[in-house]
Amino acid sequence: MTIEAVVFDFGGVLLDWNPRYLYRKIFSDEREMEYFLTYVCSPLWNASLDKGKPFRQGVEELSLLYPQYAEAIGMYDTRWEEMRGEVIQGNIDLLYRLKKHYPLYGLSNWSAEKFALTRPKYDFFNLFDGIVISGDEKEIKPEPRLFEILIERYHLTPEKTVFTDDSLPNIRTAEKLGFQAIHFETPEKLEQSLKEKGVVLS
Numbered sequence: 001m002t003i004e005a006v007v008f009d010f011g012g013v014l015l016d017w018n019p020r021y022l023y024r025k026i027f028s029d030e031r032e033m034e035y036f037l038t039y040v041c042s043p044l045w046n047a048s049l050d051k052g053k054p055f056r057q058g059v060e061e062l063s064l065l066y067p068q069y070a071e072a073i074g075m076y077d078t079r080w081e082e083m084r085g086e087v088i089q090g091n092i093d094l095l096y097r098l099k100k101h102y103p104l105y106g107l108s109n110w111s112a113e114k115f116a117l118t119r120p121k122y123d124f125f126n127l128f129d130g131i132v133i134s135g136d137e138k139e140i141k142p143e144p145r146l147f148e149i150l151i152e153r154y155h156l157t158p159e160k161t162v163f164t165d166d167s168l169p170n171i172r173t174a175e176k177l178g179f180q181a182i183h184f185e186t187p188e189k190l191e192q193s194l195k196e197k198g199v200v201l202s
Helices: 030-040 043-050 055-065 067-078 089-099 112-121 123-127 144-154 168-176 187-196
Strands: 005-008 015-017 084-087 104-108 130-133 161-165 180-183
Touching: 005 089, 030 067, 043 055, 055 067, 084 089, 089 104, 089 123, 089 187, 104 144, 130 144, 144 168, 161 168, 161 187, 168 180, 180 187
Parallel strands: 005 104, 005 161, 104 130, 161 180
Antiparallel strands: 015 084
């Protein structure tokens, strides 16, 4: 089947992001840091921010529950940019090659307020014909609705659309919806998988 469009996740695919980049500067004890990121500023709590909860509200609510960590919790907001790592250059190079042949779309779990800070810093975001961010839509992957918003808004045919993400749950949802899904591991493997699906790269 001829591919008509390519969709990328952002965090972990185009940009490295990890709260440990910040919190290794804050905690001297690695075990305490891991406790903090597992049970305090947990993935579930971070998902609530990605789904649209304002950072100020999220920080205030969590600080009431864990007052002993209030300062560190606040840094999740005030020093958020220190959690952002380097671009994944191999995939950025792929974007430019793909753009010669296909419309490109982004589908990412990301706080709307933090994506607004990030987008102007990277020219490659200008390559995208459309971007759907969870924080704007108040929906989050791997739930199907965020994918459906992308499909409906940009009139995509999933069976003719390649989607790549570093999260296996997100890949499984994409596959159920009919996307040509690729689990991202390395830029080299991604390029090979794109070629196997008949994607033109030049």
